[in-house]
Amino acid sequence: MADDAVPAGPRDQAWFDALFAEHARAVHRYFLRRAPHDDAEDLAADVLATAWRRRDDLPEGHELAWLYRTAGFVLANYRRKGRAIPVEELPDDADGEYASDPADIVVEDEAVRRVLAELSPRDRHVLLLHVWEGLDGEALGQALGISRGGAAAALSRARARLREGWDDRVEA
């Protein structure tokens, strides 16, 4: 999922404006899905401000995946502190343990909500990035901070667990 819309070249204000125009909405929606809606804008702003401060770190052509990864850290910080604060350095959240609190994933479909809650945080993390953010392959790996192959495997497991949980729910 290469980001053709964000220009190569110097990471200046024009670059940031393009990054914002292209991806700000996606970052906001990430938080709409995983946190109380009132906080989503603040959390998104934290991620985008971090993108400017760390502008030299964003991998060219994979800016959105970096943004999602940073969003995961911001979300983890938010979950630990109970409010949105800027992220500096966070331990790598490979397990996705803090990625979201199921209670904040406000899904109206009760059956879906229950099945999601039963998944491990890790499975939930991978699955939602795939289903709601539409990430796959390389992009999913980058967003998770793991290899493409590792991401594919994690996704496959998560889908299987979702399916099992769904089948159990329906049969119950």
Added chain:
Amino acid sequence: MSDDESISRLLAADPAQGHATDLAALRRAVDTRLEADPERSAPATPAPRDELAERRARRSRRMSWVAGAAASVIVGVSGYLVGAGGAGGGGGDSAGGAAEDVDTFVASEGDEADTGIADDGGAGEATEQTDELGVMGGSDGSSGPAGAPEGRVAFEASGLTDERTAAEAFAYDATGVATAEQAQQLADALGVVGTAVQEGTAWVVADGEGRRVAIEGDGAATFGYSDPTVTAGACADVRGDVSDPDDLGTCEAVDDPIATARDFLTSVGVDSETLELVIGASSLGEVVVDGYPAGSDAAGQHLWSVVVTAGGVSTATGPLAPLTSIGSYEVISPVEAVARLGDSRFGAFVTSQVTQIVSQDHGTWTPSEGGTLPWAVTTHTITGADLVLAGYPLGGGAVGVLPTWRLTSEDGGTWSVIAVTDEFLDFGASGD
């Protein structure tokens, strides 16, 4: 149950569906966080702004469009006038040299300029550029009296030249443009069937379906057109809050809006070759086409604005009065311009608010009889100067488009002041 069903149910349960993102608010939130940083966003390599040669080169590039355009019926900026103090121009002139009210005004209906305090340009939506030319029209929406918006201020020049130059000045000549006959002709050209009637100082032709053609009696003979039969409003309402920008819902896509705008301008007698047509801030089902002076690289203030929908042109506005050259005028140096910022006779105005607020340590003062009183003054160091054009009312509805120094300070503010030398300014002229 299949994998597909669980996934599709999960997809359908997406909590973000139906929620729009307010990009402008989000951008403001981002900028607020960054403003607190010492390394505020800045261009990688700011170009030096006080090189005389560079200024001359830029000035001659910018002026060339105006010189060429003056030969044809061209249209200048409508209504972004300095010191007009109210719609319709001609107002706000002071008697006896008192400081003029430099509020900007919006001359015609549907004009999208803000009249509030100008942003520093960081907001996510399309904000006006505050530097580079073309801004015939002076400020981008700032308000407040000259120079003194924040109270106690002083200005000093740094690195600027004290050399004087010359520049061409222009004036709108709206004589004979805002008439019943002209309004009728334009209405006929656009198929608006009706008789011209006077509304205030404007001539208006309106038909039974709400289509309307108007020529204002202001100094730029501002043209206004609206056609409610082709607005995109209805389809946009139905769509509601969907946040996917590619989803038009029931709105039809607009086919080649620039060509449509160009054809429209030609029908009302505007030579669109003198304009650079650029797509501006657009929303669902409506594309805004802005016309900038040709050769200005779409910087500064646009002159015309044409909104195009699938059904055609829904609104349009711009000045009809021809811009004519009134010759070359001697222009003060940038150093002298900085001095003018402190002289309220010249009506200098804020073009863009200072972006970096330096908090002042006021300390504590204890009253003591006859002791000196702390009187903190904010000093803005002006390090950049660009010669541009801006519109000024000159009394009696006349509008001049005159050389103006646009001065930028180290702390991110921009002020503009008339650049013509004192010899050419008749301070004793009576107001409107």
